[in-house]
Amino acid sequence: xxxxxxxxxxxxxxxxxxxxxxxxxxxxxxxxxxxxxxxxxxxxxxxxxxxxxxxxxxxxxxxxxxxxxxxxxxxxxxxxxxxxxxxxxxxxxxxxxxxxxxxxxxxxxxxxxxxxxxxxxxxxxxxxxxxxxxxxxxxxxxxxxxxxxxxxxxxxxxxxxxxxxxxxxxxxxxxxxxxxxxxxxxxxxxxxxxxxxxxxxxxxxxxxxxxxxxxxxxxxxxxxxxxxxxxxxxxxxxxxxxxxxxxxxxxxxxxxxxxxxxxxxxxxxxxxxxxxxxxxxxxxxxxxxxxxxxxxxxxxxxxxxxxxxxxxxxxxxxxxxxxxxxxxxxxxxxxxxxxxxxxxxxxxxxxxxxxxxxxxxxxxxxxxxxxxxxxxxxxxxxxxxxxxxxxxxxxxxxxxxxxxxxxxxxxxxxxxxxxxxxxxxxxxxxxxxxxxxxxxxxxxxxxxxxxxxxxxxxxxxxxxxxxxxxxxxxxxxxxxxxxxxxxxxxxxxxxxxxxxxxxxxxxxxxxxxxxxxxxxxxxxxxxxxxxxxxxxxxxxxxxxxxxxxxxxxxxxxxxxxxxxxxxxxxxxxxxxxxxxxxxxxxxxxxxxxxxxxxxxxxxxxxxxxxxxxxxxxxxxxxxxxxxxxxxxxxxxxxxxxxxxxxxxxxxxxxxxxxxxxxxxxxxxxxxxxxx
Numbered sequence: 147x148x149x150x151x152x153x154x155x156x157x158x159x160x161x162x163x164x165x166x167x168x169x170x171x172x173x174x175x176x177x178x179x180x181x182x183x184x185x186x187x188x189x190x191x192x193x194x195x196x197x198x199x200x201x202x203x204x205x206x207x208x209x210x211x212x213x214x215x216x217x218x219x220x221x222x223x224x225x226x227x228x229x230x231x232x233x234x235x236x237x238x239x240x241x242x243x244x245x246x247x248x249x250x251x252x253x254x255x256x257x258x259x260x261x262x263x264x265x266x267x268x269x270x271x272x273x274x275x276x277x278x279x280x281x282x283x284x285x286x287x288x289x290x291x292x293x294x295x296x297x298x299x300x301x302x303x304x305x306x307x308x309x310x311x312x313x314x315x316x317x318x319x320x321x322x323x324x325x326x327x328x329x330x331x332x333x334x335x336x337x338x339x340x341x342x343x344x345x346x347x348x349x350x351x352x353x354x355x356x357x358x359x360x361x362x363x364x365x366x367x368x369x370x371x372x373x374x375x376x377x378x379x380x381x382x383x384x385x386x387x388x389x390x391x392x393x394x395x396x397x398x399x400x401x402x403x404x405x406x407x408x409x410x411x412x413x414x415x416x417x418x419x420x421x422x423x424x425x426x427x428x429x430x431x432x433x434x435x436x437x438x439x440x441x442x443x444x445x446x447x448x449x450x451x452x453x454x455x456x457x458x459x460x461x462x463x464x465x466x467x468x469x470x471x472x473x474x475x476x477x478x479x480x481x482x483x484x485x486x487x488x489x490x491x492x493x494x495x496x497x498x499x500x501x502x503x504x505x506x507x508x509x510x511x512x513x514x515x516x517x518x519x520x521x522x523x524x525x526x527x528x529x530x531x532x533x534x535x536x537x538x539x540x541x542x543x544x545x546x547x548x549x550x551x552x553x554x555x556x557x558x559x560x561x562x563x564x565x566x567x568x569x570x571x572x573x574x575x576x577x578x579x580x581x582x583x584x585x586x587x588x589x590x591x592x593x594x595x596x597x598x599x600x601x602x603x604x605x606x607x608x609x610x611x612x613x614x615x616x617x618x619x620x621x622x623x624x625x626x627x628x629x630x631x632x633x634x635x636x637x638x639x640x641x642x643x644x645x646x647x648x649x650x651x652x653x654x655x656x657x658x659x660x661x662x663x664x665x666x667x668x669x670x671x672x673x674x675x676x677x678x679x680x681x682x683x684x685x686x687x688x689x690x691x692x693x694x695x696x697x698x699x700x701x702x703x704x705x706x707x708x709x710x711x712x713x714x715x716x717x718x719x720x721x722x723x724x725x726x727x728x729x730x731x732x733x734x735x736x737x738x739x740x741x742x743x744x745x746x747x748x749x750x751x752x753x754x755x756x757x758x759x760x761x762x763x764x765x766x767x768x769x770x771x772x773x774x775x776x777x778x779x780x781x782x783x784x785x786x787x788x789x790x791x792x793x794x795x796x797x798x799x800x801x802x803x804x805x806x807x808x809x810x811x812x813x814x815x816x817x818x819x820x821x
Contacts, residue, residue, distance in 0.1 A: 147225055147328065149175070150406055153189050155202040155221045155231075156180060164261045164406050167229050167293075167326060170394065171410065171464030173261065174293040174328035175229075177252035180221065182206050182235075182245055187219055197388035198354050199224045217245065226354055229326040237314035244313050249324070251307040253293045255284035257464035258407065259472055269465075275303045289468050290331035298323040330394070330463075361387045365426045368766070369793040374724040379766065381728035382759040386423060386430075389756050394463060398433035404732055404752030413438055413457045413483030414546060415757055417490045422697060422760030424497045425767050425797055431494040432503055438487055439510035441476055443517075448535040449473050451544075455517030457483040459544075472539060479541040480548070481522060481532040481570055484514045485577035492580035495588075496774045499800030504588045515581045515598065518574050528608055529625060530570040533563035545570060546695075547638075547673065551680060552687035553624055556633045558679030561626040568621050569638045571609045572645030578602035579646070610649050619655045621648075635659060635675040637695050643702025653706040660699060661711050668739025669722040670696040670715060676736070683736035683746070690733040690748055693719050697761035700768045709771070709784035716765035717786035723762070730758040770794060770806045777801050783808030 147169045151157050157165045157178035167175035180187055187204035194200050201222050205215035216239040222232040237243045255271065269286025280303050282293040299322035301308040312320045361383070368379045390399035391409070401423075402408065403415035416438070420431040443456035450473045462474035473479075488511050495504050504511075522530040532544040542550045545567045553567060554560055578598045586595035613621045615631055621639050622631030639656050642648050648656060659665060664675040670691035674681050681689045696719050703712040722745040723730050732755040735746030752758075770792060771782030778801050785792060785808050792808040 147229070148405060148409060149223070149225060149229055151178070151200075151223070153192060154180070154187055154204060155189075155192075155200070155223055164258070166256075167328065168258065168406070168409065169328035170330060171258045171462050171467070172291055172328070172330075173256045173258070174253055174291065175251070175326060176254040176256065177250050178326075179250040180204075180219070180233075181248045181250075182217065182219060184246075184248070190218075196355070196358065197384060198226060199351075217243065219247075224351060226351055228328070231324045231326075233322045233324065235312055235314065235320040237316060237318045240316050242313065242315050242318075244311075245320075247310040247312055249308045249310075251280055251282070251295055253282045253284070255282075255291050255293075255465075257466045258462075259464065259466045262407075268469075273305045275305070277303075279303065280308065286465065286469070289465055292327075292329040292331070294327040294329060296325045296327070358384070358387055361427075364429075364798070366797045367795045369795070370789060371791045372720075372789040374728070375720050375762075375766075375789060375792075377728035378720055378723040378730065378762045382730075382762040383426070385729065385754040385759040386419070386427065386756070389754060389759070390430075393437065393461075397437065400433045400437055401430055401756050403757070404755035407752060408755075410463070411437060411461050413459050414480050414486060417483060417486045418694065418698075419756045419760045420490055421493060422694075422757065422764040424493060425772055425799070426763050428494065428498050428798055431490060432500070435487070435491055435494070435503065435507060438483070439507055442510055442513060443478055447478075449538070450475065450477055451479045451535050451540055453478065453517060453521040455484065455513035456521065457487045457514060459483055459541075473536055477540075479534070479536065479544050481530060481544045482546060482573055484517050484522070485530070485570075485573040487511070487514050488577040488581050488584075489573065492584055495584070497799050499777070501588055504584055508584075508589050511581065511584065512594075515577060518577065519601075522574070524564045525566075525627065527566075527629065528605060529566040529612075530574045531564040531566035531625075532570075533565070545638075547687040549686045549688075551685075552673075553632060554634050554678070554680045554688075556635070556678055561624065561632050564627055565624050565632070567624040567638060568609075568613055569641035569645070571605065571613070572642045572647045575602050575605050575609070575647040576645040578605070606647050606649075609647055610652070614652065619652075620659050621656070634678045634680070635664065636678075637665065637671050637673050637692075637699060640671065640695070640699025640702050643706050644698050645702075646705065648706070650706070653708070657703055657706070657708045657711055660703070661714070663738075666715075666718075667691055667736050668718060669734070669745050670719045671699050672736040673733075681736075684748060686733070686748075689736040691719075691722075691736050691745070692733045692758075693723075693730040693761035694755075694757035697757075697764040697768075701764060704768045704771065709782075712768050713784050713786040716769050717788055719761065720765060721788070726753070729754055730761060731755060732758055766792070766794060770808050772797070772806060774799060779804045779806070781806040781808075785810050 149167045150165045166173040185206040191203045204219040218236050220234040224230050272283045274281040278297045280295045284291045301310050365383050389402050392399050400411050401416050401419045402410050403412040416434045420434050423430050438457050441458045443452040456478050458476035458478050459480035460474050461476035466472035467475045524531045534540040541548050543552050579602050582595040582598040585591045623634045623636045624632040664677045665671050672689050674688045683689045696715050700712040700715045725744050731753040732751040733748045737746050773780045790810040794806045796803045
């Protein structure tokens with residue numbers, strides 16, 4: 147559940163952003179507007195107390211014609227089990243005063259996909275007025291949703307909202323509490339609602355606060371001499387706490403992708419977030435792995451692009467998914483989530499020593515590894531590739547750069563499908579290497595381990611032969627169906643370094659390209675070099691800078707020994723975070739730093755975004771050179787010029803808790819004590 151309001155706390159039509167109260171992909175409030183004596187209110191200040199609570203301090207009248215107000219209104223909005231709003235009206239006059247406070251309420255029950263692509267609703271709506279309560283209903287066959295608005299104070303209720311008649315003595319105060327219950331009716335019964343009262347709300351609020359406190363005490367404590375890094379870290383760990391949700395089927399909370407469009411589980415995103423957060427919050431990984439395993443494909447379905455062993459891309463709960471107008475029930479249109487599933491399982495065990503989960507998910511991991519060759523190799527050429535089987539509304543590109551124009555030749559042409567992007571081969575290689583370790587150490591199957599290692603070695607040799615472009619000295623973005631290189635210079639190469647598929651003799655050239663003026667803007671590595679025909683500094687995947695992408699690139703550079711380059715990327719992105727108050731967005735403009743002097747916002751970027759919050763954590767791991775080695779943690783810190791000192795305390799892992807320290811003077815790999 148989340149709410150998006152304007153600066154007054156109101157919800158109303160917005161041409162730029164999806165405002166409203168959302169719950170499991172349905173908008174339960176599309177109008178929530180407060181007025182006093184017929185006048186809109188304007189904010190004097192706003193206080194974001196916590197991610198689940200915001201206070202607004204309001205007065206009537208336009209801010210450009212402000213005179214000393216005789217009345218003010220305090221709105222305290224909170225998200226917990228429901229959405230609540232505490233209202234306080236204060237009379238500042240020396241005389242008694244009468245006021246009419248009006249709350250406009252409406253719900254269009256729009257599916258999140260309908261907000262992007264507006265269309266007429268197929269179901270029927272109704273409004274029911276009760277004492278101090280307004281019930282808004284939507285029904286389409288068995289798909290039923292309700293919004294119930296209740297007031298603790300007497301109110302005149304009509305089809306469009308509530309009115310409160312208030313009489314106050316001088317310096318008097320009037321208070322009321324409003325509660326909005328989004329209710330889902332379905333096979334599992336009614337979800338949402340429950341007995342209401344101030345005591346219950348306080349109890350739920352206390353649970354939220356205690357939960358956040360527990361989360362913050364479990365993550366490592368950071369101390370450094372660079373304020374943007376400190377701010378970005380503190381913001382990121384809170385955002386990661388906020389962007390966890392429990393599915394309708396229950397279980398432990400899992401990280402979702404980003405607000406507002408992607409507040410659900412995404413196979414790729416949730417895996418990468420868990421990888422980024424392993425040294426900080428390893429508890430995120432098990433519920434992600436268990437949920438994705440539970441949803442793993444078991445049959446062939448072209449509309450949902452499901453295949454046996456395939457890990458899902460996206461799960462939705464709204465009307466469009468319920469009536470198969472969208473394939474997200476779940477949708478399997480990603481070629482990378484399946485090898486990434488095996489990578490996360492292995493990396494999680496390396497950090498935590500949780501052999502029990504590795505054994506529990508053995509069948510699912512084997513199924514994922516089998517999928518790579520049985521279904522992922524579409525052309526029988528030994529490469530993982532994709533093409534859209536759902537021709538109606540499936541994704542054209544099914545790599546992490548999943549916009550329609552993200553994969554192109556140097557001259558701007560788009561290759562025909564199937565497309566075998568380079569990083570997919572890196573993920574497949576890494577999954578086989580890691581799968582072999584799991585098979586040998588935990589599944590008691592050395593023959594399977596040897597087979598996977600042999601296949602990985604063959605893939606690495608084949609890849610370095612076919613994807614390397616000798617005259618340009620970099621790896622192709624992809625191979626087209628004819629096996630010819632798609633020769634655009636793109637950031638995907640950095641993921642190859644992370645996977646380990648790059649021949650060591652070629653790593654230096656890859657690093658040089660990534661850090662060249664064509665790719666490195668000064669704030670980070672662009673998704674597409676400015677030398678390419680489709681380059682656009684504010685194009686979604688064709689020139690913007692993605693913090694997530696840069697965190698993986700930095701990790702890859704670190705793996706191949708390019709520690710100064712990795713630190714430089716971390717420094718640029720962290721410096722950019724200061725312009726976003728520490729909250730890194732999904733993406734920002736790829737303009738050269740010398741041109742703008744500040745990072746340019748991408749207009750529709752999600753913020754907060756899960757793997758952007760995770761990027762700050764992974765940058766810390768990279769700068770400190772953290773790596774698990776059996777039952778101890780090694781650290782090989784290399785810091786950029788702007789950061790002289792980093793201390794990261796109580797890093798969790800199979801060693802218990804450990805500390806890491808980094809100084810600008812550098813450091814040597816050393817074992818840290820287990821506490």
